[in-house]
Amino acid sequence: MGGRVARQERAVRTRKAILDAAGEVFAEHGYAGATIYDVYNRCGVTKGAFYFHFASKVELAQAVLDEQVSGQIGYLEVPPGERTVKLQEVFDMGLLVAHRLTFDRMLQGSIRLAVDQVHELNRRIPYQAWIDAHLRILTEADERGELLPDVDIPDAAQMIVGAFSGVQLMSEVMSDRSDLEERIAVLYRGLARVIATSETYEQLDLTTDRGKRLMARSEQEQAAAE
Amino acid sequence: MGGRVARQERAVRTRKAILDAAGEVFAEHGYAGATIYDVYNRCGVTKGAFYFHFASKVELAQAVLDEQVSGQIGYLEVPPGERTVKLQEVFDMGLLVAHRLTFDRMLQGSIRLAVDQVHELNRRIPYQAWIDAHLRILTEADERGELLPDVDIPDAAQMIVGAFSGVQLMSEVMSDRSDLEERIAVLYRGLARVIATSETYEQLDLTTDRGKRLMARSEQEQAAAE
Numbered sequence: 001m002g003g004r005v006a007r008q009e010r011a012v013r014t015r016k017a018i019l020d021a022a023g024e025v026f027a028e029h030g031y032a033g034a035t036i037y038d039v040y041n042r043c044g045v046t047k048g049a050f051y052f053h054f055a056s057k058v059e060l061a062q063a064v065l066d067e068q069v070s071g072q073i074g075y076l077e078v079p080p081g082e083r084t085v086k087l088q089e090v091f092d093m094g095l096l097v098a099h100r101l102t103f104d105r106m107l108q109g110s111i112r113l114a115v116d117q118v119h120e121l122n123r124r125i126p127y128q129a130w131i132d133a134h135l136r137i138l139t140e141a142d143e144r145g146e147l148l149p150d151v152d153i154p155d156a157a158q159m160i161v162g163a164f165s166g167v168q169l170m171s172e173v174m175s176d177r178s179d180l181e182e183r184i185a186v187l188y189r190g191l192a193r194v195i196a197t198s199e200t201y202e203q204l205d206l207t208t209d210r211g212k213r214l215m216a217r218s219e220q221e222q223a224a225a226e
Numbered sequence: 227m228g229g230r231v232a233r234q235e236r237a238v239r240t241r242k243a244i245l246d247a248a249g250e251v252f253a254e255h256g257y258a259g260a261t262i263y264d265v266y267n268r269c270g271v272t273k274g275a276f277y278f279h280f281a282s283k284v285e286l287a288q289a290v291l292d293e294q295v296s297g298q299i300g301y302l303e304v305p306p307g308e309r310t311v312k313l314q315e316v317f318d319m320g321l322l323v324a325h326r327l328t329f330d331r332m333l334q335g336s337i338r339l340a341v342d343q344v345h346e347l348n349r350r351i352p353y354q355a356w357i358d359a360h361l362r363i364l365t366e367a368d369e370r371g372e373l374l375p376d377v378d379i380p381d382a383a384q385m386i387v388g389a390f391s392g393v394q395l396m397s398e399v400m401s402d403r404s405d406l407e408e409r410i411a412v413l414y415r416g417l418a419r420v421i422a423t424s425e426t427y428e429q430l431d432l433t434t435d436r437g438k439r440l441m442a443r444s445e446q447e448q449a450a451a452e
Binding site: 030032033112114115116117123124127128152155156158159161162163164165166167168169170171172173174183186187190191193194195 | 256258259338340341342343349350353354378381382384385387388389390391392393394395396397398399400409412413416417419420421
């Protein structure tokens with residue numbers, strides 16, 4: 001196997017190995033504390049191979065930041081799960097991300113880069129992508145009559161995304177994320193009451209272990225598809 | 227004036243000048259990017275005088291972080307203002323902080339140190355102080371019958387503080403804080419509906435310019451007291 005296809009496959013694998021290592025290194029050390037050496041050393045890639053894929057630390061960090069939006073794991077996609085109302089999708093996205101944040105090092109690194117004030121990076125990309133995903137689902141939920149009549153959808157989308165960011169940040173500071181899923185469920189039960197009709201509210205599942213159950217479901221579906 | 231009192235006054239002034247400069251430097255460069263040289267150079271203090279007051283960058287940063295809690299400006303104190311309900315105090319604290327965040331460099335530096343993942347610092351201190359201040363007011367509001375019967379006060383306190391942190395963070399990223407006061411007012415109008423009885427809700431002032439008006443009031447009262 002020395003052909004073009006084999007080389008391309010190897011390049012894809014190397015790029016993924018570098019990104020995974022970068023997620024871990026940024027999660028542990030932040031942007032300022034991370035070095036390119038840490039990253040290629042961790043994944044056993046040569047310096048030359050590293051620079052073939054990424055020209056600089058900024059470029060590497062932006063790629064980790066963008067994994068939230070366009071990475072292999074579709075964090076912004078609505079996970080499979082049973083739903084009786086459209087609005088459930090907004091909260092399912094967040095509850096699954098909260099669950100994944102307790103163990104997914106790439107996501108932890110990406111979120112850390114979005115929270116830390118790193119002016120070299122375009123941190124608007126992930127926030128805007130999260131806001132857009134919320135806007136889309138909220139608009140559909142509204143068309144189905146699930147939202148209270150006085151809800152301003154752009155305000156609601158920004159409120160949910162902003163509040164999520166802070167609650168996960170505070171959970172990281174106060175409990176090393178051990179209470180993250182509970183804190184996000186409490187937040188969502190509050191915010192749902194502000195935007196959902198009471199009929200819709202009653203059909204929402206905003207329990208603390210919803211994210212974990214969605215994760216198990218996703219894994220089952222992936223296994224079945226393979 | 228070469229006596230002990232004069233020396234003490236000079237020391238207090240120098241410490242304050244260093245702290246103010248440190249607030250600015252941490253606001254601009256974050257913990258990792260800031261140097262002690264930046265700080266003493268900015269306020270025109272000698273290196274020797276600096277080290278008389280602060281032994282290290284960590285000690286200086288912790289002092290800036292703690293300014294939120296125990297600094298000269300009582301960010302956690304309820305600002306003067308007209309209120310018909312106790313619950314207004316919770317939102318007045320946050321609305322005034324949101325207003326101050328648009329120009330107060332010390333507060334910007336302190337909040338940046340609380341948000342950035344700087345493991346050398348004890349970032350729990352300011353979050354816990356904010357949660358405690360919220361708990362105290364919410365408990366009193368509850369005793370006056372202002373809260374809905376199903377409100378869990380510790381959950382509500384953590385939700386409000388966490389959500390505030392994230393909404394201000396997102397406003398910094400997305401608009402350089404130009405929409406901060408509006409975003410916080412939107413959040414508070416939402417959260418108030420989750421915790422307040424409808425009679426209490428109707429008496430709350432959660433308009434975007436409330437923080438600015440509270441600031442003017444504070445300044446008037448200070449001027450009158452001098």
